[in-house]
Each structure stands twice: as structure tokens, then as C-alpha cells.
Amino acid sequence: MATVRRMAPDLDRRTQLLRGALDTCLLALLARTPTHAYDLVVQLEKHGLPDISYGTVYPLMTRLRSQGLVRDETRPSDSGPPRKVFHLTDEGHRTLHAWSEQWIQTTTTITALLRTAGAVPVLEPEEPARVHA
Amino acid sequence: MSTLERRRPQTASTDAVLRRVDRRLRRLDLRRVDRLAITADLHADLLAAEADGRDPADLIGPDVDRFALRTVVEGDYVIGYRGPARLALLGTLAAVPAVVVAHLVALGVIQPLFTAFVSPFLNLPHFGDEAAWLATGVISLLGALPVVGLLLHGRPGARSTMKVAPIALALAAAVAVSGNRAVLEGASEISPLSVVIQVLCGVVPLAVALLVARWWGLRQSGETAPVV
Numbered sequence: 001m002a003t004v005r006r007m008a009p010d011l012d013r014r015t016q017l018l019r020g021a022l023d024t025c026l027l028a029l030l031a032r033t034p035t036h037a038y039d040l041v042v043q044l045e046k047h048g049l050p051d052i053s054y055g056t057v058y059p060l061m062t063r064l065r066s067q068g069l070v071r072d073e074t075r076p077s078d079s080g081p082p083r084k085v086f087h088l089t090d091e092g093h094r095t096l097h098a099w100s101e102q103w104i105q106t107t108t109t110i111t112a113l114l115r116t117a118g119a120v121p122v123l124e125p126e127e128p129a130r131v132h133a
Numbered sequence: 134m135s136t137l138e139r140r141r142p143q144t145a146s147t148d149a150v151l152r153r154v155d156r157r158l159r160r161l162d163l164r165r166v167d168r169l170a171i172t173a174d175l176h177a178d179l180l181a182a183e184a185d186g187r188d189p190a191d192l193i194g195p196d197v198d199r200f201a202l203r204t205v206v207e208g209d210y211v212i213g214y215r216g217p218a219r220l221a222l223l224g225t226l227a228a229v230p231a232v233v234v235a236h237l238v239a240l241g242v243i244q245p246l247f248t249a250f251v252s253p254f255l256n257l258p259h260f261g262d263e264a265a266w267l268a269t270g271v272i273s274l275l276g277a278l279p280v281v282g283l284l285l286h287g288r289p290g291a292r293s294t295m296k297v298a299p300i301a302l303a304l305a306a307a308v309a310v311s312g313n314r315a316v317l318e319g320a321s322e323i324s325p326l327s328v329v330i331q332v333l334c335g336v337v338p339l340a341v342a343l344l345v346a347r348w349w350g351l352r353q354s355g356e357t358a359p360v361v
Contacts, residue, residue: 038178038192042185054178055194055203062171062208081177 015051022052023060024103027088027096030070034087037061061086069095147179147189150197157201160287162219167210198287212289217347220294224281224343225336231276232269232335239268266314270306277302281343285350294350298343305342309335 029035029043037058044052064070069092072084088096114120151172158168179189193200205212244265281298285291312334320327 036178036181037174038181041192053194054182054192055196055200058174058178059200059203059207062204062210066207066209077177081173081180083177083181084174 018049018052021103022056023064024096024099025049026057026060026064027069027092027099030086030088031093031096034073034085036083036085040086064092068092147176147183150179150189150193151176153197154193154201157198157287158205161201161205161212161289163205163210163212171204171208217344217351220281220284220347221340221343223284224277225340227280227284228273228277228339231280232273235269235272235276238272239265243268266310270310273309274299274302274306277339281346290347290350290354292350293353294346297349298346301342301346302339305338308338312338 025044025047026040029040035043038054040061041052041054041057044050044057061070065072065086068089070086071089072086074082075085077083111120115122154175155168155172158171163171175193179192182189182192204210244262247264278299281302282291282295285294313331316327316330316334317323
């Protein structure tokens with residue numbers, strides 16, 4: 001008898017897909033601007049990732065710190081208690097570069113596979129630019 | 134409604150969330166300095182979220198326990214660093230009333246009953262004494278186990294510890310009873326020294342049993358990893 005499996009809800013599936021790339025996203029945001037955990041959540045929302053909660057980001061930051069990819073620095077804050085601002089370490093910069101390369105290679109490969117299999121439309125090659133005399 | 138009135142419930146929520154996280158971190162036996170560092174981070178971030186008009190409880194999510202455990206495990210913090218010593222100390226202290234009650238019940242109820250009704254029937258003149266010692270050990274064990282369970286509630290490795298605790302405590306009770314009997318039989322009269330030895334015969338095996346059970350439980354436990 002065939003087993004019918006329920007499809008995972010789209011949100012769960014998206015969360016699973018994001019889970020593997022979230023640390024890369026956080027390193028990328030920190031490479032641009034050192035900031036604190038809550039602000040990272042806000043930036044993720046602005047970049048179209050509203051499903052990523054602080055409850056996910058903060059534990060992940062503690063892991064990146066324990067891995068030596070980020071370090072924290074306490075800075076005074078105008079609006080409340082001193083804030084812990086995260087910076088990328090040199091190792092963090094190298095890791096970000098490596099992880100970004102991995103991400104591009106993986107997504108390129110999968111996208112090519114999906115196109116070959118006809119799951120997504122093949123992009124039409126762009127016409128060569130005409131040279132006007 | 135004034136700004137202060139609008140902020141008041143959210144501040145209460147920040148405090149409530151912080152208290153819940155702090156309580157969970159305490160139960161995980163985190164070092165004080167680590168616990169304070171995490172709650173200080175949270176405090177600052179929750180206030181920032183509150184200033185943005187968000188509910189701090191929504192920021193962490195509904196499962197505070199999971200958040201605390203993930204933070205601790207992902208951050209490679211040491212969980213249960215004083216687990217065995219804490220359980221041995223508190224467990225031993227909490228077991229003292231259990232032993233006293235067991236002793237009173239055994240001497241005041243069980244021994245007279247056995248001496249009056251069972252010993253003559255079985256023609257065993259000392260059966261009452263034996264029953265009293267056995268009852269002391271069993272009642273102490275039954276009294277100590279729930280206390281140990283309570284002390285371990287919600288802590289890492291609790292289930293593994295509770296699996297081995299009955300065996301370890303039963304052995305400790307047997308050693309304590311045997312030691313006390315040996316002291317009473319060997320001493321010509323009860324002296325302060327003999328009483329001290331009797332107490333040590335009860336306390337030391339109990340503390341050792343709890344230490345071993347907790348150490349074993351933490352070692353065997355896979356519960357320190359978050360269930361993601």
C-alpha cells in the first residue's frame with residue numbers, strides 16, 4: 001500500500017531552507033555593519049526574511065561567537081543599558097567568503113538542475129547589444 | 134492614554150520574559166557569570182524591541198525553555214557544572230528529615246507491631262529489630278527519591294539520573310543500615326563519638342550515592358542537546 005505523506009507546510013519548508021544559510025546571512029550583515037542581535041533581526045526583516053525570529057538569531061550568534069567567527073564589544077547606548085555589538089573576526093571574514101562561495105555554487109547547481117528538468121523556465125539568452133555606427 | 138501608561142504593560146512583559154529565561158538558565162546550572170551575561174544581552178535587546186513597539190514575549194517566542202536551551206548549547210556554555218555537588222548537598226540535607234521520620238515510624242510503629250504479632254508467630258525473637266532496620270532503610274529511600282526527583286526537575290540529565298538513583302540510594306541505605314547496626318553492636322554504650330559515627334554512616338553513603346547517580350546521569354544524558 002502506498003504511503004501518503006503530508007506535505008510540510010510552506011513556512012516550515014522555507015524555515016528549513018533558510019536554516020542552512022542563516023549563519024552566512026548574519027555574517028554578511030555583520031561584515032557590512034557591526035551591530036547587536038536585535039538589529040540583525042530587524043535587518044533580516046528588511047531584507048525580506050520576516051520569519052526569522054530573535055529566538056533563532058540570538059542562539060545562533062552565541063554559536064558564531066563560540067566558533068570565533070564574531071566577537072562582541074559592549075558599547076554605551078543612548079536609549080537604554082549598554083549594548084553588546086558583534087563584529088566579524090578575521091576568521092569570520094574568511095568563513096563568510098568560503099560560505100558565500102559554497103552558497104553560490106550550490107544554488108547555481110540546483111537551479112541548473114531545475115531548469116534542465118523543466119521545473120523552472122529556461123531563461124532566454126539576451127540579445128547581443130547592437131552596435132550603432 | 135499617556136506614553137508611560139502604554140509602556141507599562143510591555144515593561145512588565147520584559148521583566149516576565151527575563152525572569153522566565155533566568156529561571157530556566159538557573160535550572161540548567163549555568164555559571165553565574167554566563168547567566169548574567171545572557172540576561173544582560175536579552176535585557177538590552179528586549180528594551181530595544183519594546184522601544185520599537187514590539188511585545189518582548191513575541192520576540193523570544195512562546196517556548197522560552199527551548200530558547201534558553203538553544204542559547205546555552207549553541208553558545209557552548211557549560212551545563213550542569215555544579216550538578217553532582219549540588220544534588221549531593223541538597224539531597225543529603227533533604228534526606229535528613231526522611232531518615233528521622235523513617236526512624237520514628239520504624240521504632241514507634243513497625244517494631245512494636247512485629248514484636249507483638251509476627252515475632253511470636255514465626256518464633257523469631259529479634260524479628261522486630263530486623264523489621265525496624267529494614268523499614269528505616271525502605272522508608273528513608275521512599276522519602277528521599279521524590280525529593281531527588283524534585284531537585285532534578287527540569288534539569289539536564291534528570292531522567293538518566295533518576296534511572297540510576299534508586300539503585301544507588303538503595304545501596305547507600307543498605308550500607309547506612311549495616312554501618313549503624315555494626316556501630317550499635319560494637320559500642321559498649323552510646324557516646325557522642327558513636328553517634329557521630331552513626332550519622333556519618335548514614336550521610337556519607339547517601340552523599341556518595343547522589344554524587345555517583347548525578348555524575349552517571351549527566352554522563353549518560355543526551356538531553357543537553359536541543360531538540361531542533
